[in-house]
Amino acid sequence: MSSDTNPNPQIETPEISKKAAKKEAAKLEKLRKKQESAAAAATAATAELSISDPLVGNYGDLELQSDSVTGRKWTEVKSLSPELKDAEVLIGGRVHAVRAVSKKMGFLVVRDGGRTVQCVVTVKPDLVSEQMVRFSNSLSRESIVDVVGVVSVPNEPLKGTTQQVEIQVRKLYCVSRAAPVLPINIEDAARSDIEIEEALKEGKQLVKVLQDTRLNYRVLDIRTPANQAIFRLQSEINFKFMDILRSMGFVGIHTPKLMGGTSEGGAAVFRLNYKGLPACLAQSPQLHKQMSISGDFMRVYEIGPVFRAEDSFTHRHLCEFTGLDAEMVIREHYSEVMDVVDELFVALFDHLNENLGEELEAVSRQYPFSPLKYLRKTLRLTFEEGVQMLKEAGTEVDPFGDFNTETEKKLGALVREKYDTDFYILHRYPLAVRPFYTMPCHDNNNYSNSFDVFIRGEEIISGAQRVHDPVLLEERAKACGILVDTITSYLDSFKYGAWRHGGFGVGLERVVMLFCNLNNIRKTSLFPRDPQRLAP
DSSP states (O other): OOOOOOOOOOOOOOOOOHHHHHHHHHHHHHHHHHHHHHHHHHHHHOOOOOHTTTTTTGGGEOSSSSSOOOOOOOOOOOGGGGGTTEEEEEEEEEEEEEEETTTEEEEEEEEEEEEEEEEEOOTTTTBBBBBHHHHHHHHOOEEEEOOOOEEOSSOOSSSSSSSEEEEEEEEEEEOOOSSSSSSOOHHHOOOHHHHHHHHHHHTOOOOOOHHHHHHHHHHTTTTSSSHHHHHHHHHHHHHHHHHHHHTTOEEEEOOOEESSSSOOOOSSSSSETTTTTTEEEOOSSHHHHHHHHHHHEEEEEEEEEEEEOOOOSTOOOOOOOEEEEEEEEESSOTTTHHHHHHHOOOOOHHHHHHHHHHHHHHHHHSSSSOHHHHHHHSEEEEEEEHHHHHHHHOOOOOOOOOOOHHHHHHHHHHHHHOOSEEEEESSSSGGGGTTBBBOOOOSOTTSSSSEEEEEEEEEEEEEEEEEOOHHHHHHHHHHHTTGGGGGGHHHTTTTOOOOOOOEEEOOOOOOHHHHTTOOOGGGGGGSOOBTTOOOO
């Protein structure tokens, strides 16, 4: 994830005013009181249900502490199928919906891992009492329940659940009651903009949960099918990045996140006091992964937190994100690093498309997107070729400067039109816009042996050959305004014989965002941290 500090005015988030904060606090207090009142009423109603009911042992609220090991077999909701007809099963999940039909019948939809099943609570002699039906109907949505029942197959297809069976409830226990009044409803949070727009055309108004509200109540928001899928995709990318690089001979390392100096220069660091010494949180593992190469770990990778104190209020920047980093010995040419990027990401994209279709479909239902287009051999263009393509399309740019977000997107559109790909590499960047440790080009010192990689017109990877000569490295550090005495151990590591080497860094959240063509990186950060958010 690059350090582009120019805010996009179209996506800026205004500072929260004292008046707005006071209004939000009053809203939360009103919600709290409403929840407390509803919870008290529910508790009283539950206590009343069990009076004079001989079947009271078949339902109710479970004790807070676990008190026994029963050895019972649990069935996951996703495993419930017509083949289990007439079998008794034990399931656990959240109350997704409650529908009271009468005193003698009610329906619960139970959700587990994104799958849902309809549970029917009907009065039956010696099994289900009217009080049990009332107990079922009193459960608040998102409460956690255990259900024992018999699998049945309805005559007509079920529209409101993923599983095409029903559970005829025999026993029903509440493990944990959710607040009767929720700040956001899961069905509202799971709704797509298309659904909302279509409803408006029909004269209906559906609730739209805004981004800040989602993040304020993130624990509820991440229960939606799309969010469950997003973070399963993220988990799989994390795993495959590691798995593929390991198959290429890379060794996993863990570098310090407390630094005595800055890894890339500039003021965009979180500074802190380290036992009386000035320190900061690492902007990247850059210096230490290079030092590891000097220590003869010929190929290394790291997955870990990265901290950037930038005041960037854009759709693609965070103050803390997960970095996927790699560094390797170069035998002859920096194209070897681009070869690894090519092989790694083509294999990664193939894996997602071939093995995570269900998750991609779940994301697409709420946030529709077209599948990523990529070539079997990733397209490579030089920076100068990119400048020429833009010039021919009527966009003039500084040939020795960096591209801004708008220019990157224009070039991405031109590349897609000409080469039919959303994924490509742009290399030989101007030296002036790269970090001090970047190796200049052998034939033109205005350019460097560096590259960026783009998905859908936005940068996701920065990489380069590094300077391994200690004299040149120190000269470059001073020229870029780095305080040399803060990186002496780094500089010294190149004085004992250093390999030619290079590497790259990737922002995990940005990869997920762009692969699924989402409009905001906060959607792919579990609990995002930006210039205005430090909670939840």
